[in-house]
Amino acid sequence: MEHNGSYSGHNGSYSSHNGHVSLVGHGDNFESQTILESKDLDAWFGSHHVVKSVSLHFFSRTVSAIIGPSGCGKSTFLRCLNRMHEEIPGARAKGVVNFQGKNIYDMFSEPANVRRHIGMVFQKPNPFPAMSIFENVIIGLKLAGVKKGYVLNDIAEACLKQVGLWDEVKDKLSAPGLSLSGGQQQRLCIARALAMAPEVILMDEPTSALDPISTARIEELLVELKKTVSIVIVTHNMQQAARISDTTAFLLSGDLVEFGRTGEIFTNPRKSETERYITGRFG
Amino acid sequence: MEIATKKLLLEFMVTTQAKRKRKNIFANLVLSILAILAVSPLVAILGFLISKGIGALSWEFLTSLPAPYGESGGGMGHSIVGTFILVLFASLLGIPVGFGAGIFLAESSKESRFASIVRLCAEMLAGVPSIVVGLFAYFVAVLPFGGFSAFAGGFALSVIMIPVIARTSEEILRLVPVHVREAGLALGLPRWQVVMRIVLRGSRKGLFTAVLLAVARASGETAPLLFTALNSRLWSFSATQPISSLPVQIYTYATSPSEEWHQQAWGGALLLVLLVLGMSLFARFLFSGKKYGT
Numbered sequence: 001m002e003h004n005g006s007y008s009g010h011n012g013s014y015s016s017h018n019g020h021v022s023l024v025g026h027g028d029n030f031e032s033q034t035i036l037e038s039k040d041l042d043a044w045f046g047s048h049h050v051v052k053s054v055s056l057h058f059f060s061r062t063v064s065a066i067i068g069p070s071g072c073g074k075s076t077f078l079r080c081l082n083r084m085h086e087e088i089p090g091a092r093a094k095g096v097v098n099f100q101g102k103n104i105y106d107m108f109s110e111p112a113n114v115r116r117h118i119g120m121v122f123q124k125p126n127p128f129p130a131m132s133i134f135e136n137v138i139i140g141l142k143l144a145g146v147k148k149g150y151v152l153n154d155i156a157e158a159c160l161k162q163v164g165l166w167d168e169v170k171d172k173l174s175a176p177g178l179s180l181s182g183g184q185q186q187r188l189c190i191a192r193a194l195a196m197a198p199e200v201i202l203m204d205e206p207t208s209a210l211d212p213i214s215t216a217r218i219e220e221l222l223v224e225l226k227k228t229v230s231i232v233i234v235t236h237n238m239q240q241a242a243r244i245s246d247t248t249a250f251l252l253s254g255d256l257v258e259f260g261r262t263g264e265i266f267t268n269p270r271k272s273e274t275e276r277y278i279t280g281r282f283g
Numbered sequence: 284m285e286i287a288t289k290k291l292l293l294e295f296m297v298t299t300q301a302k303r304k305r306k307n308i309f310a311n312l313v314l315s316i317l318a319i320l321a322v323s324p325l326v327a328i329l330g331f332l333i334s335k336g337i338g339a340l341s342w343e344f345l346t347s348l349p350a351p352y353g354e355s356g357g358g359m360g361h362s363i364v365g366t367f368i369l370v371l372f373a374s375l376l377g378i379p380v381g382f383g384a385g386i387f388l389a390e391s392s393k394e395s396r397f398a399s400i401v402r403l404c405a406e407m408l409a410g411v412p413s414i415v416v417g418l419f420a421y422f423v424a425v426l427p428f429g430g431f432s433a434f435a436g437g438f439a440l441s442v443i444m445i446p447v448i449a450r451t452s453e454e455i456l457r458l459v460p461v462h463v464r465e466a467g468l469a470l471g472l473p474r475w476q477v478v479m480r481i482v483l484r485g486s487r488k489g490l491f492t493a494v495l496l497a498v499a500r501a502s503g504e505t506a507p508l509l510f511t512a513l514n515s516r517l518w519s520f521s522a523t524q525p526i527s528s529l530p531v532q533i534y535t536y537a538t539s540p541s542e543e544w545h546q547q548a549w550g551g552a553l554l555l556v557l558l559v560l561g562m563s564l565f566a567r568f569l570f571s572g573k574k575y576g577t
Binding site: 082084087089111112113114115116117119120122124126127128129130131139140143144189192193196 | 392393394460462463464465466467468469470471472473474476480481484485487
């Protein structure tokens with residue numbers, strides 16, 4: 001691929017700013033910090049090889065989109081980035097994923113610890129049943145050992161404000177999380193992820209179950225959020241990728257076809273498959 | 284198909300239509316009768332118990348000790364209290380073990396060999412005749428401690444409860460959608476916390492149902508108590524003394540020669556059935572048509 005070769009000799013002790021290949025292009029220089037990268041990552045479901053030796057990197061404080069037709073392995077790849085993939089029976093992954101220079105597939109690496117730094121938002125809004133709006137936001141912290149009520153209150157308020165839900169729910173924090181609308185539930189799930197103060201949030205088609213207005217709100221929110229947290233989003237909606245992402249990776253049948261700045265990918269793709277996909281000729 | 288064949292077939296269908304209709308009505312009728320037969324024992328039992336037992340039920344029956352042989356009056360108060368104490372002991376032992384096994388079974392992968400062995404054993408344990416459970420408890424909890432006791436009775440009943448709770452709670456936990464577990468794991472919580480603090484929380488009602496069904500089952504058992512808790516004619520609140528229970532008291536009275544005691548047995552049987560049916564109905568009501576997490 002375009003970026004190989006630049007990693008040789010770093011063997012895992014990779015620091016975020018030691019000048020690897022930067023993307024072609026100009027404008028603001030967001031390529032300065034790699035926060036997360038995969039190297040020759042493979043993933044399987046049983047004997048089905050769904051992600052094939054994908055090497056990709058994601059920059060700090062950007063929105064990175066992963067696009068591709070259904071079944072191309074983009075969700076699986078995403079789930080490998082915080083070790084959620086292995087939770088599915090029969091699923092396994094092999095390769096290297098460096099987060100802030102450390103391989104999360106290292107034998108000493110704890111999946112729970114990885115996920116505390118790399119959060120996740122799912123396709124279908126999934127607030128915890130039998131929990132209030134407030135509890136949904138703070139349950140992670142509470143179970144992680146944060147006991148002080150005022151700390152939890154402050155964090156809940158801050159996170160709900162961050163996702164623009166505070167004004168809508170401040171008078172009914174004890175109402176069930178599931179009583180909210182779909183779009184509100186998804187923002188609640190984002191608030192729940194934010195409460196753990198992750199460095200990266202992975203989003204697996206977070207708007208595909210939502211109406212256009214809720215989708216627009218979430219898209220605005222993501223652009224706002226990238227000031228504080230890096231976002232990797234899988235989407236089958238190419239307009240969405242074009243609207244909100246800084247970099248785009250195109251996956252096809254488990255292979256990385258092309259990776260680059262979103263503007264470049266959508267206006268001047270280097271591979272013919274990319275061009276055919278983004279112009280809607282297949283997928 | 285040839286046109287002639289088609290025509291023939293059509294004619295055949297028309298001429299046999301009435302016959303098929305008759306057959307259908309007949310089959311429906313037979314099956315309905317069989318269905319009524321299947322549930323009629325319940326109706327008969329209830330009717331029988333109410334007609335025979337309602338006369339024995341009184342405040343005195345519920346609150347006082349048996350009258351001496353030959354005297355009228357007296358009640359089963361000590362057996363009612365005894366049943367509650369026995370079920371309490373059984374629950375203390377059986378609920379943690381049953382839930383533990385249920386959670387283990389629900390959380391282990393479908394391919395796990397050990398889990399399938401445990402599941403098979405739970406199923407076989409549920410099928411062990413209760414008199415055998417009583418004998419087992421006699422050797423494990425009576426003989427070594429030198430006497431019949433409420434504790435031994437509770438132990439025997441817990442052996443009845445454990446497989447019921449384990450299998451029911453496994454079924455209920457398997458209903459939990461995958462996305463709930465995933466959402467918990469994605470917060471960076473260890474698996475045990477996700478299960479114990481998030482998954483179980485949404486299943487509270489279902490798990491309560493599992494306990495209720497097991498308690499209903501245990502409180503009606505006689506055989507496991509015959510050589511463990513034995514019986515008593517006195518109020519007993521001690522774990523180390525023999526204790527009375529409704530089923531054993533009914534058994535004792537029903538096999539006695541006294542007409543007065545037969546009456547008491549009917550009253551006790553009615554009370555026991557109401558208790559068990561009430562718990563089952565309540566459990567059903569709690570869990571009927573409810574989705575996970577509501």
